[in-house]
Amino acid sequence: MRILVVEDDPTTAGYIADGLRQEGHAVDQLSEGREALVRAATEEYDVMVVDRMLPGLDGLSLVKSLRAAQDRTPVLFLTSLGGVDDRIEGLNAGGDDYLVKPFAFGELSARVSALARRPQMKEAETVLSAGDLRMDLLSRRVVRAGQEIELLPREFALLEQLLRRKGRVVTRTMLLESVWDIRFDPQTNVVETHISRLRAKVDRPFDHELIRTVRGAGYRIEG
Known part of the structure; x- marks a missing residue:
């Protein structure tokens, strides 16, 4: 080698x-x-x-x-x-x-x-998507229905975790560990607060929601 x-x-x-x-x-x-x-x-x-x-x-x-x-x-x-x-x-x-x-x-x-x-990464693998939402991991651009969405770093990381597990439930604990590097479950609403902010940018301006709350489990992005 x-x-x-x-x-x-x-x-x-x-x-x-x-x-x-x-x-x-x-x-x-x-x-x-x-x-x-x-x-x-x-x-x-x-x-x-x-x-x-x-x-x-x-x-x-x-x-x-x-x-x-x-x-x-x-x-x-x-x-x-x-x-x-x-x-x-x-x-x-x-x-x-x-x-x-x-x-x-x-x-x-x-x-x-x-x-x-490992097989070499293909260019397509640098782009995550759900429905009409696309995230380019190299340029760090998020676009939905042709409209670019400006996200803060934590919001970008949060959306990335949801997109990487599209169609599957992502728990609050998983998000705390992967986005905030918190290895225990503190009494904080940081996940809920950032999900709300993310929805305000990714979902509310558009005609249907992608980010869903799974009661008692976590969150799931559809598409």
Whole structure:
């Protein structure tokens, strides 16, 4: 397997590259985002391991540029930013997996191997839809019936979770964990408040509702 490692910390980069080479992989090692963008345009790789915080061109911008150029090479993001919003941002930028520092090399190796086995993502998979509503995960645009809808980051993340489980019930607990990174059930109405705001933008201006309340269970988006 041929792997490109883009990491500006020489100790971390060497640790990753040496470990992958010992497993028999061919590894190229770069420390700057713009150089990596040029290299990826001229060389073919099976997987890229990319640090989010890079000099010159950061990891998110690098991967967005690759995806805009129709480069579908699987990307594993490395970062010290481990919050749910950070992971969502990385995946929405076009990353395929996300590993938080510090990490065990064994886990990194397993994730790299899994990405190499995974069929390459098709462009259609970057768009979620329900009825006449479409969400583009790369451009972060939401359009319903030809009308663009401006969503705040939490609203976007909330709608994304509903669309990813279209036709299925999404519980309050699932939303607290995936959107707010809350691992317990506090006495808060944050989910209900944001659902109400989301409905005001996504449903009320249109002729039928997509977001339904399933009493005693959670929410479901139809379409």
